[in-house]
Amino acid sequence: MPDRPDDAATSPGRPGMTEFELAESGEPDPSAGSDAPMVRAEDVHKSFGRTEVLRGIDLEVERGEVMCVIGPSGSGKSTFLRCINHLEKINAGRLSVDGQLIGYREKNGKLHELSEREIAAQRRQIGMVFQRFNLFPHKTALENVMEAPLKVRRIPRDKARVAAELLLDRVGLADRASHYPSQLSGGQQQRVAIARALAMEPALMLFDEPTSALDPELVGEVLDVMKTLARDGMTMIVVTHELGFAREVADTLVFMDEGRILEQGPPPTLLTTPTHPRLRDFLSKVL
Amino acid sequence: MKTQDDGRARPEPIKAVPVRHPGRWIAVAVLTVLGAQFIHMLLTNDQFMWGYIFDNAFNPPVLEGVQTTLKLTVGAMAIGITLGVVIAVMRLSSNPILSGVAWLYTWFFRAVPRIVLAVLFGNMGVLYSHYTVGFPFSGQIADLLGVDLNGTLFSVDANKILLPIFAGLLALALSEAAYMAEIIRAGIQSVDPGQSEAAAALGMSRPLVMRRIVLPQAMRVVIPPTGNETIAMLKDTAILAAVPVTNELFFQLDAIGNREFRPFPMLVAACLWYLALTSVLMVGQYFLERRFSRGHARTGQARTRLRILGKDH
Numbered sequence: 001m002p003d004r005p006d007d008a009a010t011s012p013g014r015p016g017m018t019e020f021e022l023a024e025s026g027e028p029d030p031s032a033g034s035d036a037p038m039v040r041a042e043d044v045h046k047s048f049g050r051t052e053v054l055r056g057i058d059l060e061v062e063r064g065e066v067m068c069v070i071g072p073s074g075s076g077k078s079t080f081l082r083c084i085n086h087l088e089k090i091n092a093g094r095l096s097v098d099g100q101l102i103g104y105r106e107k108n109g110k111l112h113e114l115s116e117r118e119i120a121a122q123r124r125q126i127g128m129v130f131q132r133f134n135l136f137p138h139k140t141a142l143e144n145v146m147e148a149p150l151k152v153r154r155i156p157r158d159k160a161r162v163a164a165e166l167l168l169d170r171v172g173l174a175d176r177a178s179h180y181p182s183q184l185s186g187g188q189q190q191r192v193a194i195a196r197a198l199a200m201e202p203a204l205m206l207f208d209e210p211t212s213a214l215d216p217e218l219v220g221e222v223l224d225v226m227k228t229l230a231r232d233g234m235t236m237i238v239v240t241h242e243l244g245f246a247r248e249v250a251d252t253l254v255f256m257d258e259g260r261i262l263e264q265g266p267p268p269t270l271l272t273t274p275t276h277p278r279l280r281d282f283l284s285k286v287l
Numbered sequence: 288m289k290t291q292d293d294g295r296a297r298p299e300p301i302k303a304v305p306v307r308h309p310g311r312w313i314a315v316a317v318l319t320v321l322g323a324q325f326i327h328m329l330l331t332n333d334q335f336m337w338g339y340i341f342d343n344a345f346n347p348p349v350l351e352g353v354q355t356t357l358k359l360t361v362g363a364m365a366i367g368i369t370l371g372v373v374i375a376v377m378r379l380s381s382n383p384i385l386s387g388v389a390w391l392y393t394w395f396f397r398a399v400p401r402i403v404l405a406v407l408f409g410n411m412g413v414l415y416s417h418y419t420v421g422f423p424f425s426g427q428i429a430d431l432l433g434v435d436l437n438g439t440l441f442s443v444d445a446n447k448i449l450l451p452i453f454a455g456l457l458a459l460a461l462s463e464a465a466y467m468a469e470i471i472r473a474g475i476q477s478v479d480p481g482q483s484e485a486a487a488a489l490g491m492s493r494p495l496v497m498r499r500i501v502l503p504q505a506m507r508v509v510i511p512p513t514g515n516e517t518i519a520m521l522k523d524t525a526i527l528a529a530v531p532v533t534n535e536l537f538f539q540l541d542a543i544g545n546r547e548f549r550p551f552p553m554l555v556a557a558c559l560w561y562l563a564l565t566s567v568l569m570v571g572q573y574f575l576e577r578r579f580s581r582g583h584a585r586t587g588q589a590r591t592r593l594r595i596l597g598k599d600h
Contacts, residue, residue, distance in 0.1 A: 135485075151491065152489060
């Protein structure tokens with residue numbers, strides 16, 4: 001898999017990126033337990049029927065951290081991501097985002113299931129980008145971005161429109177606002193999907209193989225948007241096969257196989273001097 | 288193919304002798320003879336009484352019957368679709384009671400023939416002479432406690448609300464709701480689950496996801512069969528003649544024929560009327576279907592139309 005040539009901005013530093021004022025919204029909410037890590041997973045297990053997909057995941061993601069998760073297909077990376085915003089229910093262990101247990105409330109040492117409304121409320125602080133974009137095909141790009149602010153956050157229409165236009169501009173699609181998803185390329189659709197997730201001003205962004213469904217020449221434009229997002233301090237967990245991106249942007253790289261985390265650390269270390277034989281095997285196949 | 292710069296001349300178009308189709312010609316000959324015989328019958332058999340048909344097919348009572356038929360169709364479909372959406376959503380609910388009740392509903396109303404249902408509803412007056420709205424079982428509870436308690440909020444005479452036309456409308460609407468529920472359920476299930484997932488990930492509640500994301504997309508699948516249902520409903524209003532709904536089209540035409548001892552011509556008139564009415568609906572359906580089958584095409588025009596029709600306000 002050939003690496004893409006890097007774009008101009010390669011330094012992972014965080015200078016004042018004034019053109020992206022909206023990135024402020026990506027800053028963590030100071031009201032919640034701000035000393036807690038953004039994501040904390042403790043011995044998370046998940047099975048589908050008899051198949052155990054996650055077999056004890058322990059993980060911490062700090063505020064502003066970018067974590068990339070790699071691993072062979074079927075290793076449970078996507079399932080873990082989907083557990084974080086409760087699209088999948090975990091069977092054992094604990095999973096919290098921003099100090100809040102996901103899907104449950106703890107009272108007197110007992111876990112109580114959250115109602116659907118409470119789960120929906122938890123999801124609002126977590127943005128998710130899907131492999132297959134999942135844009136709403138009956139709505140224009142602008143309407144896709146406006147939908148949640150309008151109907152969930154109940155922001156007045158004119159304000160939501162201005163914010164959505166800014167977001168589309170931020171992902172470089174200001175001129176495609178009135179296009180329907182079917183009129184956009186895969187890369188453009190995925191960028192609209194990112195804008196749509198950002199419109200809820202999430203504290204955490206999850207990316208589930210965001211470039212895997214794209215034609216090779218369209219991968220770069222999506223990764224570029226994600227790079228700027230990372231540079232602006234967004235906390236991100238990215239399941240990806242793009243090792244070049246992981247090396248450049250990630251603070252931490254996690255290697256998963258068969259439902260376990262086998263190795264984690266700074267990307268250069270993992271990619272150049274892998275210790276676990278499975279990771280070595282995996283890298284020899286994808287590099 | 289466009290570039291001919293390799294120096295080769297474009298080959299001549301193929302001129303071949305087409306395949307003969309003798310079977311087609313035989314079929315045309317047979318059908319022509321049959322068709323001629325049929326037209327001959329229509330024109331020469333006195334029993335048709337074409338003059339009589341056209342003298343009576345536009346009587347004021349008949350025209351009122353057309354109106355009633357159209358109103359019944361619109362009314363029954365409106366109630367049927369609304370209730371159908373509710374039942375479809377119930378059927379797909381994770382609550383087993385709700386989905387069970389929805390299943391029971393569709394089972395009952397699809398199993399009983401519409402004409403039986405209509406006549407049954409028309410005779411509902413025998414159950415109670417008065418229908419009351421009040422607290423459930425208030426009479427029984429009062430008896431049990433030995434107190435005099437009146438839980439009735441209001442009460443109406445059965446013969447006033449169970450007019451044949453309402454009974455008939457209700458029968459058609461409830462029966463239609465069962466069929467529409469199945470159609471809408473199929474439509475909802477045809478929407479990519481990724482859509483609900485993406486909406487849920489944005490923090491949208493389930494009712495909101497259904498109303499804003501899933502149902503508008505289900506429309507594309509639901510619209511064409513709904514057109515069929517509407518046409519079928521227009522024809523089924525004739526069933527209500529058995530209730531009897533007296534100001535309905537078929538009842539009127541049949542009544543004229545019976546009164547004047549010329550039933551056959553008026554039955555022909557009924558055929559022609561229903562033929563005309565359903566043809567109008569079929570034209571409408573053709574355009575609707577063309578619009579919605581284009582829904583997934585990559586043209587902005589079709590998209591915009593889809594949006595207009597699928598949008599809720």
